[in-house]
Amino acid sequence: MTSPVRLALLGCGTVGSDVVRLLHEQSVDLAARIGAPLEIAGIAVRRVGRDRGDLPVDPALFTTDPLGLIKRDDVDVVVEMVGGIEPARSWLVEALRAGKSVVTANKALLAEDGATLHDAAAEGGADLYYEASVAGAIPLLRPLRESLHGDRINRVTGIVNGTTNFILSAMDATGAGFAEALEEATELGYAEADPTADVEGFDAAAKAAILASLAFHTRVTAADVHREGITEVTAADVASAKAMGCTIKLLCIAARGTDGRGETVSVRVHPAMIPLSHPLASVGDAFNAVFVEAEAAGQLMFYGRGAGGAPTASAVLGDVVAVARNRLAGVHAASESAYADLAVRPMGEALTRYHISLDVADRPGVLAAVAGVFARHDVSIATVRQGPAGGGPAGRGDDADLVVVTHVAPDAALAATVGELRGLDIVRSVASVLRVEGGA
Amino acid sequence: MTSPVRLALLGCGTVGSDVVRLLHEQSVDLAARIGAPLEIAGIAVRRVGRDRGDLPVDPALFTTDPLGLIKRDDVDVVVEMVGGIEPARSWLVEALRAGKSVVTANKALLAEDGATLHDAAAEGGADLYYEASVAGAIPLLRPLRESLHGDRINRVTGIVNGTTNFILSAMDATGAGFAEALEEATELGYAEADPTADVEGFDAAAKAAILASLAFHTRVTAADVHREGITEVTAADVASAKAMGCTIKLLCIAARGTDGRGETVSVRVHPAMIPLSHPLASVGDAFNAVFVEAEAAGQLMFYGRGAGGAPTASAVLGDVVAVARNRLAGVHAASESAYADLAVRPMGEALTRYHISLDVADRPGVLAAVAGVFARHDVSIATVRQGPAGGGPAGRGDDADLVVVTHVAPDAALAATVGELRGLDIVRSVASVLRVEGGA
CATH class of the missing domain: 3.30.70.260 (ACT domain)
Known part of the structure; x- marks a missing residue:
């Protein structure tokens, strides 16, 4: 068999641990699908000595020097599961410029400054894959990037944040107010101790920027996204929605439009009422779903788990298989497609x-x-x-x-x-x- | 700009006409996405002189000689929209062996003898894409082929035939019997004059074979699929289902299992009751949806239009963009993955x-x-x-x-x-x- 494809893992938290576990459990299948075995070259973490339970990995692989790991000659693919803007950006730019393929789940970085990563990938002739950054395990970015390339997408409407969907589902089911439902979500582990990124819509806005960029072949950043969270949604709002045969969801919406400047796109995140008959209405609890309207394809919906270690790890590994195959074939995936360069319309319009x-x-x-x-x-x-x-x-x-x-x-x-x-x-x-x- | 990628279209019925229309309307976008324009080299049809309304295409492109068209040196990609086993198989084998990429919507051929096509593609070093063969416009095969390759699929449950779903939805809504609901479907154009392929489950069985092959990395043919149609479903059955909080759907099911021979797979198409709370239960009318259960990703669902000219044309064109890009990059997609070669278990087991x-x-x-x-x-x-x-x-x-x-x-x-x-x-x-x- 061909010599192994060697991975540098950055981060070994919930997602990283599940990636390590899946690499171990599925090693025979993965090798068969790729045509070469996958090997972990190293795992960059904050503390080498931490107890990681029964994680099936050689402790000697842990290092506190991510840049040193990335630069090693025997590293082919860098898998980033750390999150945040810096130092993740510097690491990934370093890897991509050196021609190493990158798989990342870092939605914040992609939404804030995806252009820098795409440019570095083009410069180094490397692959940049990020399926796990939006809607966790749901295969969504690849269909948008590839399957629908023969079509024209008019609108993307998504439930892309599990925490807020859990809270709104609870408010709908019990008539509780926001504070009470948030408390329940926190107790059950669906909301973090500081829920700001979720309940104020920052997480959904980052994902909206990524989806809009792919759907409309246009660079859209988080700053372009109009954002409203769910903290102001009241029990009275939920009751009003019910009276209309509707339910309230935190939606991310990216829509094509036309005005005096020609074609434009508007991208926004806010709570909205949708009819119970809409396919998104029945997406409950912490599930995610993205509804796509395309010229020829019509209505499509993608549904699944948007977060969690194993679902996210599944998406990461799907990307790892793809870049490993590309590497063996000596090819690269299609690079960023931003040719349409549509103007982003402000929320008022x-x-x-x-x-x-x-x-x-x-x-x-x-x-x-x-x-x-x-x-x-x-x-x-x-x-x-x-x-x-x-x-x-x-x-x-x-x-x-x-x-x-x-x-x-x-x-x-x-x-x-x-x-x-x-x-x-x-x-x-x-x-x-x-x-x-x-x-x- | 690079020289054009030239297409031979085989067939110009409902789907073929919509492909021609989309190629015309989206030509600028398609060229930008591919990096080269798409051109129609010729369209093989039964009768050249037929009135094709306002189809935006040069009438000189029509020919009644498909093999001659396929063999022309200026044809890069063959798009087959004729259906049936022969002569489609001979044409596609000819094209693939000559190194021409093939995009096809021909589920019957793929389910009956996909191996011959895959072998010809490997022989000729050509791409074989068939997203449109299952669930029309829903990007489904690519996610199964690629996105979930880092995961382990345990079960695929799908509603993949729009005609039977329309009939069962009508029976559920009105309490009508099968014959009456079929009549309505025929009047509304959801059922063909001879509905056998749909109502007896042949169409769904072909799709089940294709889905099972991809999900389990195993060659599964239509003959391996246990098949029962919906002609025996009675109004009493529908009432029984309702009394249980269920609805009846014609499901295609491909499931992994284990027995004395190790891992096996069972593939079947039959009507079944599913609880109203299941995501597939609310898939009404002629819509399709496929529910996937994977080890790490958990539950996923893909939903959209399963048939019709424009939706199918969208899937065909998505594949055309992919093979055109591969062609320009001088690469080929991953070939058939059948390494797992699981035994197909008979229905009784x-x-x-x-x-x-x-x-x-x-x-x-x-x-x-x-x-x-x-x-x-x-x-x-x-x-x-x-x-x-x-x-x-x-x-x-x-x-x-x-x-x-x-x-x-x-x-x-x-x-x-x-x-x-x-x-x-x-x-x-x-x-x-x-x-x-x-x-x-």
Whole structure:
């Protein structure tokens, strides 16, 4: 058999340990699929002496010198599972420029500065694979990069953060508020001690940038992504969504559009109501799913586990097999495709729909006044429902509930409409404002 | 720019026309993604003179001589959209041996004799791609071939035939019988005039063979697949499924197992009850979906349109882009992976579960007699429910309904159990027998 393909593993936490385990357990199959065995050349960690239980690996392979490991002549492929921007970027640039293929799960780095990595890969003639960076085990980036290359993607809508999906699923199931559901998620290990990256949408925004870049052949960074988390989602919002036959999900959305500048793309992360009949609505707990709408292919959905050691390790190893095969064949994968270079449209210009639930004074002229606000901002109303406040036939005296769902309009016009509604004295309070996605 | 990659299209029906249209509409994007323009060298059809509406193609490109077209020096890639075993096989073998890459949607040929095509591809050093052969537009084969190569697939469960899924969805929604639902499907264009290939499961069995080959690195042909269609599914079966919180789907199942001969695989197509909570249960109408269970990745699902001109053309073009890129890079995709060469287990040894609904005499000792039959065949009972016949409190005199759901057991033991139950004089009739899949 051919001489082995040798891996430098950077990091040996949850994912790294599972990669080591799978390399051990599947070694015979992996060698057969690649045409050469895989060997671990070294594992860079913070502390060599740490107890790693029964990890099936020679302790002599551990090192605290990642750069030294990367530079070794007998290292063919660098597998990065450390995360964060630096020092990961410097390490990977070093590896790629030296012609060593890189497999990474580092979504933050790819979203912040993927261009530097892609450029280094082109310079060194090396492969850069990162299937594990988005939606864990779900084979998603390769289909976007390759299978759909004969088609034209119009929109990608994803649930790409398991923590927030768990929290929203719990709020939907029990009627709990955000704080209570977060507490449950933390107790069960679905949320980290500091949940900011998840609940404020940073994690989803990084993934949105990566997905948008691939889907639209355009460089999109995390800074281009409009981001809203789920901390402001209330039990009242969840109840409003239910009343509409909907559920609330934290969505990442990348959509193609056209304006005076020609084709553009908008990329955003925010909570939104989607109809229960939408395939994404039934994606519960910590699962991820990405819904793709393409010109010819129509609607596609990819579903699976978005996080966790073993699922992420599966995606990492799939990439390792691919780069090892490329290496043996003396070829490289197609490099970054950013030829379309579409302008990224600001959130204000993104076309969205709003569901607005108002507590208004119950007297003549109120509906006309409210409708007038929408009209002034050129926002078209799709449905309106008015009833006594509190929902029952008796209601709360002289108040009324008014629920308006709009047609699509620029987000800035919708936001301005809500702002003006808040200022009307006949509007006692704005009970809930939510974007609506996935409708007909 | 590099000189064009030239395509020979075989067939210009629904899919072929949509491929021609997409090649025309997306030509600029395709050229950018490939690094060279795509050009149609010729289109082999039965009748050159046929009216093809406004198809954006030079009529001089049509020819009735497919072999002549394939052999031309200026043809780089052959795209086959004719279907059937011969003459498609001879044409593709000719092309592959001559080193021309092949993209095909021909599931029947791949399932009957994929080995001949793979061997010809290896001989000629050519690419053989067939994403469109299973589940239309859903990027599925590439993930199985590549993304999950670092993992170990244990089971693939798919809804891969849109016609039967439409019929079963209609039966479930309206309570109609098979004949009535088939009539509706035919009227709406979801079923062909001769629906045999769909309703008898031949189409699904071909796809099952292709999926099993890729998932288990083993050559599996259509002849290895146990096949049952949906013509025997009754309105009573659908009602039984509903009463269990289930729905009936025509499933293709490829599962890894272990017996005295070591690892084996069983591949089968048959209707089965699945719980409404299973991700496949909500795949309605003519949609397809494939559910994959892998060792590390866990549960994955791929969902989308399984048929139709444009979706299939999208998959064909995705493959065309891949082989065109390989051609320009002077490389070839990984060839067939059949190293595992697992034994295919006969249906009688496949592990399944049965749901059996009996109409029995309502007298002492009946349950003991029935339970004894299961015990004699070493079949363990999971749940049993007995009530007055007809379901109401009054019932139908001295009859009773008895519903038994088993644990998993070899299919032959389950079938023998049903056979013996039919022979008991206390069993008035066997109202419904269905396999159960997707349970805990």
